Amino acid sequence: MVQIEEIRRSFVSRLKEALAAEGIPEWGAGVRLAKMAKVTPKACSKWLNGESMPGGTKMLALAGALSVRVEWLEYGRGEMREAVTAQPVDHRIPPREFNLQDDKSYTGVLQLTARGSTGSDDDNSHVEIRGVLAFKTEWLRANRLNTKHLDVIYADGHSMEPTINGGDVLLIDESKIEPRDGQIFALQSNSKGTIVKRLVRSDFNGWIIRSDNPDKAKYGDQILSDEEINEVRIIGRVVWRGGML
Structure with missing residues (x-):
């Protein structure tokens, strides 16, 4: 029987992998993820530390924010992402x-x-x-x-x-x-x-x-x-x- 601790550890590993793929460093990951997924930073901190797991609605919000498949994020099934399509360039962004x-x-x-x-x-x-x-x-x-x-x-x-x-x-x-x-x-x-x-x-x-x-x-x-x-x-x-x- 799979223990809840093992399920949480596996989820945290996938969540951190998705964050790294987005170029989001560990420092401040909870704050950034909370803003992206429109959830509370405290909730993100608990998920990243393996203290709890998000429910269905918030799991879907996380997957959407990180552009990953929800089945992969929640259960580890299949590939992390669907086939990548080219994104249009936003020319309104001012030069740096x-x-x-x-x-x-x-x-x-x-x-x-x-x-x-x-x-x-x-x-x-x-x-x-x-x-x-x-x-x-x-x-x-x-x-x-x-x-x-x-x-x-x-x-x-x-x-x-x-x-x-x-x-x-x-x-x-x-x-x-x-x-x-x-x-x-x-x-x-x-x-x-x-x-x-x-x-x-x-x-x-x-x-x-x-x-x-x-x-x-x-x-x-x-x-x-x-x-x-x-x-x-x-x-x-x-x-x-x-x-x-």
């Missing part, structure tokens, strides 16, 4: 990079209205393109930064002082979504919105989301266990900041 006509030695990066909280929360429910910020093309090349993956946002708050001040301009590399000990990242939390914090590997298990501000009574650490990392999505690594000294 610009070559500045007046000076080819500079490249423009999208400047967004989004704010990364270094203090109070920012949910950035509506983000618009504010303009273009110019960077030296040679500097981008020297630092191996691809403008297709770059965005400019703004810091808001005091928790990352003295490293980052409120109002500072932040360059985010959205290709760098793997956690690195001691590096600063823009993160998306279901409970806190968009935040900018330093990630520190815990001596025990999981990660610490840390503020640089020495006032730990006000800006304390948040500890994430390895089971909780799918609830916080890494948007990208902060690779440059500009502001007053």
Whole structure:
């Protein structure tokens, strides 16, 4: 007789395989999947951790969100996906990079209205393109930064002082979504919105989301266990900041 634990483990394995096929990393998988399937992040976290399995309606929503066959996702029957058909290209998507006509030695990066909280929360429910910020093309090349993956946002708050001040301009590399000990990242939390914090590997298990501000009574650490990392999505690594000294 097949045990329920074995059924759940097999389902989790297929769910993670489908997420990987979509290019969705483990960090923040629950948050992304919840948005895609229109379910709660807590439910996705339980499914990814093998604590429970979705019912029929939610299983169908997961399969649709991940473009996989529901029979495969639920029972492991047949192939993961139906035959792939070509998708039309959406030409309405704005370019992620610009070559500045007046000076080819500079490249423009999208400047967004989004704010990364270094203090109070920012949910950035509506983000618009504010303009273009110019960077030296040679500097981008020297630092191996691809403008297709770059965005400019703004810091808001005091928790990352003295490293980052409120109002500072932040360059985010959205290709760098793997956690690195001691590096600063823009993160998306279901409970806190968009935040900018330093990630520190815990001596025990999981990660610490840390503020640089020495006032730990006000800006304390948040500890994430390895089971909780799918609830916080890494948007990208902060690779440059500009502001007053």
